[in-house]
Amino acid sequence: MTTTTAGDPATISPELLPCLTAAIAAPSIHNTQPWRFRVRHNVVDVFADRGRQLAVLDPDGRALAVSVGAAVFNLRAALLAHGHLPVLTLLPDRGEPDLLARVVAGAAVAPPYAARRLAGAIPHRHSNRRPFASSRVPDSVADDLRAAAVAEGTRLLIADDPLGEGILSVVRTAENRRRDDPDYLVELAAWTGAERGRRDGVPPVAYAPRDPDERLPLRDFGLAHPVRHGWPAAGIDQPTVAVLYTDGDDLRAWLHAGQALERVLLTATAEGLQSTLMTQPLEYPELRALFEDSATNRIAQAIIRFGYGREAPASPRRPLAGFLI
Numbered sequence: 001m002t003t004t005t006a007g008d009p010a011t012i013s014p015e016l017l018p019c020l021t022a023a024i025a026a027p028s029i030h031n032t033q034p035w036r037f038r039v040r041h042n043v044v045d046v047f048a049d050r051g052r053q054l055a056v057l058d059p060d061g062r063a064l065a066v067s068v069g070a071a072v073f074n075l076r077a078a079l080l081a082h083g084h085l086p087v088l089t090l091l092p093d094r095g096e097p098d099l100l101a102r103v104v105a106g107a108a109v110a111p112p113y114a115a116r117r118l119a120g121a122i123p124h125r126h127s128n129r130r131p132f133a134s135s136r137v138p139d140s141v142a143d144d145l146r147a148a149a150v151a152e153g154t155r156l157l158i159a160d161d162p163l164g165e166g167i168l169s170v171v172r173t174a175e176n177r178r179r180d181d182p183d184y185l186v187e188l189a190a191w192t193g194a195e196r197g198r199r200d201g202v203p204p205v206a207y208a209p210r211d212p213d214e215r216l217p218l219r220d221f222g223l224a225h226p227v228r229h230g231w232p233a234a235g236i237d238q239p240t241v242a243v244l245y246t247d248g249d250d251l252r253a254w255l256h257a258g259q260a261l262e263r264v265l266l267t268a269t270a271e272g273l274q275s276t277l278m279t280q281p282l283e284y285p286e287l288r289a290l291f292e293d294s295a296t297n298r299i300a301q302a303i304i305r306f307g308y309g310r311e312a313p314a315s316p317r318r319p320l321a322g323f324l325i
């Protein structure tokens with residue numbers, strides 16, 4: 001790999017550039033894109049951008065770290081798909097607490113088919129808050145989703161219908177609490193809306209319309225800046241709901257959760273599935289505790305809805321230069 005200096009994308013090696021572009025396509029809480037990169041030679045240091053942490057929704061920085069983990073997974077997948085073995089170290093330097101991961105573009109390898117497939121799915125994975133045509137996930141696809149989680153040291157529980165109903169009712173409780181939380185609404189207002197030229201936050205085109213029957217309690221991004229929708233609320237379909245679990249609940253576990261989440265979402269995308277996150281209950285300790293598996297000490301890190309439907313529009317990303325240190 002050729003030598004690079006940090007700061008200006010024009011100085012980054014042509015082999016690394018598409019991999020960084022892939023990294024910033026990762027999902028992030030409220031599309032905050034809370035990551036920064038320091039690139040030296042073939043080493044990419046991935047930092048948390050604490051200025052983008054959501055103080056109300058995410059006081060501990062868990063959702064921020066999950067988001068950074070997702071970007072790290074994209075970086076790894078893209079490097080491998082471009083023929084470089086990614087070598088990952090989480091939290092490589094105690095002296096730099098916001099340095100969450102170091103990814104080295106290692107030895108040249110023949111790109112494995114699986115990595116090319118996942119990397120190829122990155123531009124097609126979008127949070128889809130529209131109704132799905134069908135939500136029945138075939139067993140073989142469900143097996144692939146579970147295997148994707150296991151490959152990153154986590155577990156994915158795909159709920160059957162009764163359990164799915166129970167999970168949705170907890171999500172509904174959380175979403176209703178959110179509606180009555182003025183601090184949340186102020187924070188949400190800052191990350192939503194139709195500001196021209198804005199390249200972060202959730203744009204109106206990605207909002208879910210409010211479902212008056214509250215059957216599918218997707219996060220209502222239109223609470224602060226309501227918009228009219230050209231499609232119905234997604235509540236008509238019975239969704240497939242899954243929960244992603246880690247063994248621990250510290251910064252390292254959150255980074256694993258983010259990588260696993262993105263691997264699961266990209267596997268789903270590659271299989272033609274659409275997905276939506278519904279993480280509202282995980283923001284309330286007492287609701288999150290309802291998901292805890294006390295026998296195994298597993299902690300819930302994400303709740304996901306899967307189904308089949310048309311690809312949703314992409315949400316914007318800031319230009320790469322803005323992420324470089």
Ligand SMILES: Cc1cc2nc3c(=O)[nH]c(=O)nc-3n(C[C@H](O)[C@H](O)[C@H](O)COP(=O)(O)O)c2cc1C
Pocket residue numbers: 025026027028029030031032063064066067070125126127128129201202218219276277278279280313314315
């Ligand atoms: C940790 C985390 C939590 C999220 N929680 C929700 C959620 O509760 N509801 C939702 O609709 N989207 C949720 N998202 C998805 C983000 O809103 C989405 O990734 C972001 O707006 C960028 O859009 P994209 O996924 O289409 O690229 C979450 C994403 C992450 C990483």
